[in-house]
Amino acid sequence: xxxxxxxxxxxxxxxxxxxxxxxxxxxxxxxxxxxxxxxxxxxxxxxxxxxxxxxxxxxxxxxxxxxxxxxxxxxxxxxxxxxxxxxxxxxxxxxxxxxxxxxxxxxxxxxxxxxxxxxxxxxxxxxxxxxxxxxxxxxxxxxxxxxxxxxxxxxx
Numbered sequence: 001x002x003x004x005x006x007x008x009x010x011x012x013x014x015x016x017x018x019x020x021x022x023x024x025x026x027x028x029x030x031x032x033x034x035x036x037x038x039x040x041x042x043x044x045x046x047x048x049x050x051x052x053x054x055x056x057x058x059x060x061x062x063x064x065x066x067x068x069x070x071x072x073x074x075x076x077x078x079x080x081x082x083x084x085x086x087x088x089x090x091x092x093x094x095x096x097x098x099x100x101x102x103x104x105x106x107x108x109x110x111x112x113x114x115x116x117x118x119x120x121x122x123x124x125x126x127x128x129x130x131x132x133x134x135x136x137x138x139x140x141x142x143x144x145x146x147x148x149x150x151x152x153x154x155x156x
Contacts, residue, residue, distance in 0.1 A: 005142050008036055012149040022153055023058060029150055030060040033127065037139065041102065043126040046154070047072065047081055054081070054124065061128075066101040075099035080110040081121045088140055090133035102128065109135040111143045113151055122154040 019025035041061030092098040113123035
């Protein structure tokens with residue numbers, strides 16, 4: 001992802017500060033993330049601990065998510081939620097935690113969005129690519145910075 005990190009964070013900051021509609025703002029975030037890295041698919045999710053579910057809010061890509069709602073303990077997302085850390089898998093075919101959404105996905109990164117205190121995962125950023133090892137450390141760092149900038153969109 002050859003991206004001007006500062007410009008991307010500024011764009012996300014503007015989206016958050018001017019948001020009147022949470023879903024519309026998150027849709028813009030998903031589309032901007034997808035285009036900035038030329039990824040096939042980006043999804044943003046809510047985490048509902050009391051219900052034990054993860055639910056897609058918005059997505060940008062060729063199709064809706066295969067699992068729009070799933071248990072909080074499943075998949076790579078479940079791992080990101082339980083550890084409160086990014087899960088970056090260069091070859092999903094070799095990871096038994098992967099929930100197949102698109103048969104051509106080769107790599108996926110799940111970035112948790114933490115609450116203001118940094119204690120609980122309130123959402124996730126899910127980015128998928130048909131290329132193996134699509135998310136080097138610099139991309140992970142950018143996506144983690146993005147999660148902090150867009151965090152206010154998860155206040156309820």
